[in-house]
Amino acid sequence: MPHKLTIADRAMLEGDSGPGTALAMSILSRMADVMGAESLLDISAAHIDSSLYQGPATLEFAERLADGGARVRVPTTLNVAGVDVHGWRDWAVPESWADPARRQMEAYERMGCRPTWTCAPYQTEVRPAFGDQVAWGESSAIVFANSVLGARTERYPDLMDICCAVTGRAPATGLHLEANRAGSTLIDLSDLPPELCEDGSLYPVLGHWAGLRAGSKIPVFDGLAAGPSEDDLKALGAALASSGAVALFHWVGVTPEAPDRPTAFQGRAPDHRVVVRLADLRRARDDLGSGLGLEDGLDLVVLGSPHFSLTEFGVLAPLLRGRRKHDGVRFVITTGRAVKALAKESGALEIAEDFGAEITVDTCILTTPMLPTQIQSLMTNSAKYAYYAPGLLDRAVAFGSLEDCVESAVCGKVVRDDRLWRDG
């Protein structure tokens, strides 16, 4: 192997910690070569996306590691699972899926991972600190850890994140190294109407638009008077990591590596500079919908990709209070079990349930086959749900703001307030 392994790395590779750890180190060191790393570095935490059941192969991989005695060496959280172990019978999940999905969950718990089962562990768990070296999976969590927390992780695929966790090591390359974290493309927002900039639906749309252009580059957003909230940044990052392969962005004046524009670019000039126009974003917003128009009937409204936060429950509750969804529409919020417990304490959960909302924890509509065939059309405020639903679920999708989603659930058909998106 061309890169340098330490004595401890080599011992793991040779099986001193058992066959599971040896397999993990063998895969990790080969991937370090692919990535062009000269050595491995220590990580202080990991977040595992491999917990997602995709079929027999992902289960066999997990059990090969766990049965081979692999145990995580750093504090490790788990991403969403392939099944909501308590609520799957309320939905269309077949037994033949639920059983192996549950076995896969158990394999990761046996390796010592914490059963957090969320794509947004940063909402309730101890967060990595600025500059911490970590190995995270889950595209939306990776971009949040890098951009909003300033922790350092590469864009780790499923199957590799767990190899990092059980060895406590990661290739010393890519976004682990400061020099590779400089912004590349300047995205100038100063031409956008100020009212739009105060609306939460700007962020998923902007992320969808910018992700298509950025590919795997590092976009730097600047020129907006109002600062985005953490939930806005969550939505932006998830969209950037769906239409693009973005693992890190900077927002000047907001994210920790971008106190000002020169710092975001590490003193270099941007490779590209793009001024975003309202017309660009209008097209991107239209592109997030697929096969479903205004006034069309609606079967499902779904919120929570990435998982709904406690703050989002707090914003949603006043929109729902004293109202009731249409009988023909199901209204689902996907979230983590820890946030659900907090929403219950805060009273927001009860308001949502009185409205007719159903809460799904540990998983989401994309990662478990929960939707019955009667549900053919859905509406969401999440760019990630909107991006993946047509291909993964073969369902028609409408995209709208949080308010649009609530109004549509009440009316039983797609309604949307387009005023903010019109010219002048």
Place this chain on the structure above:
Amino acid sequence: MNALVGRPLVPGEAEGEVLYASEPLSFWGGYDSETGEIIDRRHPLSGQNGAGRVLVIPSTRGSSTTAAVLLESLRSGTGPCAIVTQGPDLFVALASTVASELYGTVLPIIALEPDDFGRLRDVSRVRVSARGRVTEVR
């Protein structure tokens, strides 16, 4: 086309029909591991079948689950017979490596230089060698 030489990220030999796109592909939400169909409805290859083909894409994108979906397709025999990318792509190299550990399958992965990648656009069939050569088959 003259033979191209890339970096074999996972070495192996294969021959097949080329499925080319200049746009990156996410396997999660983009590739049906039970059938091999490309199901990303926004992707130019939507509706095509990747099973047994030499898939030529600049890179993967999006979801972390791409490697797992490719692994499933290799287990079910619905995967491509080789993947050629523009520069190294960790996700496809990883899936190929894990599949060889678990199932002994061989999925050659070759990373081409950016200038060479586009030359495969109009080529219909290629052979790839363990040393990273990509040769047109007529």
